[in-house]
Amino acid sequence: MSLATGHPLIAIPGPSPSPDRVLRAMHRTSPDIYDGAILAVIQNVMNGLRRVAGTSGHVAPYIGNGHAGWEAVTANLFERGDHVLVLQSGHFGRSWTDIMSRMGVAVEAMDFGLAPADPERLAQRLARPDAKDIKAVCICHIDTASSAQADIPAIRAAMGDHPALLVVDAIASLGCAPIKMDDWAIDVLIAASQKGLMCPPGACFAWFSDRVAQRGPTGLTTPYWDWHPRARAEASWQFWGGTPPVQLVYGLDEALKMLLEDEGLEAAWARHRALAQATWAAFDAWGAGNPAIRLLVRDPDRRASSVTAAALPGAEKLRGWLSQRLGVTLGIGLGAADPANALRVAHMGYCNAPMLLGTLSAMQAGMIALNIDHGKGGVDAAAQVIAETA
Ligand SMILES: Cc1ncc(COP(=O)(O)O)c(C=O)c1O
Incomplete structure (x- = not known):
């Protein structure tokens, strides 16, 4: 359905x-x-x-x-x-x-x-x-x-x-x-x-x-x-x-x-950073239950404010499921070592916390539906970052 x-x-x-x-x-x-x-x-x-x-x-x-x-x-x-x-x-x-x-x-x-x-x-x-x-x-x-x-x-x-x-x-x-x-x-x-x-x-x-x-x-x-x-x-x-x-x-x-x-340029930069940090928090929690889920850039200071690239087993299937079943479109794993098991989440431009939380929640639902092994609490962790920064 x-x-x-x-x-x-x-x-x-x-x-x-x-x-x-x-x-x-x-x-x-x-x-x-x-x-x-x-x-x-x-x-x-x-x-x-x-x-x-x-x-x-x-x-x-x-x-x-x-x-x-x-x-x-x-x-x-x-x-x-x-x-x-x-x-x-x-x-x-x-x-x-x-x-x-x-x-x-x-x-x-x-x-x-x-x-x-x-x-x-x-x-x-x-x-x-x-x-x-x-x-x-x-x-x-x-x-x-x-x-x-x-x-x-x-x-x-x-x-x-x-x-x-x-x-x-x-x-x-x-x-x-x-x-x-x-x-x-x-x-x-x-x-x-x-x-x-x-x-x-x-x-x-x-x-x-x-x-x-x-x-x-x-x-x-x-x-x-x-x-x-x-x-x-x-x-x-x-x-x-x-x-x-x-x-x-x-x-x-x-x-x-x-x-x-x-909005103001500085506020826009801060919004992007907060959304990026919320995304990383979700990935960290998912990755705690499955080390194959990980962000491509290790150093948080050098991670992008506008997009997050990650390795995630079954990413290609997850992307397909999300777009067909929930109307959520994620970025492909462009240039990653194993593109079928990588994806990108954009938090770029006209994007607010509910849009991002919606995307991350949909991803979590997709991982449950497709039996992709992941740690619990990814959405909670993202919500915590949003709560602390908003
Ligand atoms: C950093 C960067 N440079 C260049 C390009 C190429 O831009 P376009 O696809 O608009 O030709 C892109 C596209 O995503 C990009 O992200």
């Missing part, structure tokens, strides 16, 4: 649920894009995007997803054959490496498995004589597959006075965990609309510092991807390299209002 009729719970790490307010803001016909209110709305979105990233620098919007963001940044920063270091903590660091390599960049990967990047290892690598020509250090703040969250200030500190640029993928962290582009001396930041920004997929953004803005196009820069006209746009279409995605712009404007004005 299915008990799924009701509001579905989508707990995949992007696209994340969109608030009704955002959907309503988008539900309109296209306006005049040459004149009128949309011009101020676009300007407001650009200002909000700078605030959410903690920068007074430059931001270029693109119609595209996170992959488009990676390509945009590569096309603006590098020449064919440039030596670039990517710190990999899972599937997304590897995919980013692949995109840059296919664009002709000489990418050197530092593989940390599913663990967060080790600043000490980076410092040692950059101290070697053959590191002088490294043009950039690229890192995912949160690798959504492993749920490892890098310590970006420590990474920056490990770079010392090496002149390489620090390029950070904040696709799974913007709006969910602290990101302070200027304070942390990040040169380039990449994010997209569909995770912490609570909007449908379709827009990605590249922020860049003044130091980077002084650089001209490279041999890889084609007109569409060139970020200079987008960041210095004089007409609304210039921001987006053509017709603006107007409905998404209205959605972003509403979402940024919710994040920056109604």
Whole structure:
């Protein structure tokens, strides 16, 4: 029997649920894009995007997803054959490496498995004589597959006075965990609309510092991807390299209002952390009865605020049962050693305690139904964290 009729719970790490307010803001016909209110709305979105990233620098919007963001940044920063270091903590660091390599960049990967990047290892690598020509250090703040969250200030500190640029993928962290582009001396930041920004997929953004803005196009820069006209746009279409995605712009404007004005960025970061801690508490209790249930990232300080990846025997079956019987969708075990026995729980964007507790309770019901061995009290442990933090 299915008990799924009701509001579905989508707990995949992007696209994340969109608030009704955002959907309503988008539900309109296209306006005049040459004149009128949309011009101020676009300007407001650009200002909000700078605030959410903690920068007074430059931001270029693109119609595209996170992959488009990676390509945009590569096309603006590098020449064919440039030596670039990517710190990999899972599937997304590897995919980013692949995109840059296919664009002709000489990418050197530092593989940390599913663990967060080790600043000490980076410092040692950059101290070697053959590191002088490294043009950039690229890192995912949160690798959504492993749920490892890098310590970006420590990474920056490990770079010392090496002149390489620090390029950070904040696709799974913007709006969910602290990101302070200027304070942390990040040169380039990449994010997209569909995770912490609570909007449908379709827009990605590249922020860049003044130091980077002084650089001209490279041999890889084609007109569409060139970020200079987008960041210095004089007409609304210039921001987006053509017709603006107007409905998404209205959605972003509403979402940024919710994040920056109604809830407040720091409160949003704290909410994500509390939901993450409640999730870990549930897994710890389940794992106490079955050591095969465990979080992929050991160190709580380096676990992501927006998503939790775990090994769980029978995960694939559990995911299927939850979606068919209860209307709850969990993330797949992307890039895990044994994907059929791994899953991810998102607590990202528009997600509150009852949504998370609902997801965790449904998971516990699924483990009972499918005879997946687990310790008792997972939901109680999560509720305890919520009770203590709310
Ligand atoms: C950290 C990170 N980088 C890049 C991407 C790629 O983004 P997209 O799937 O929107 O192309 C994702 C997608 O989940 C991601 O989590």
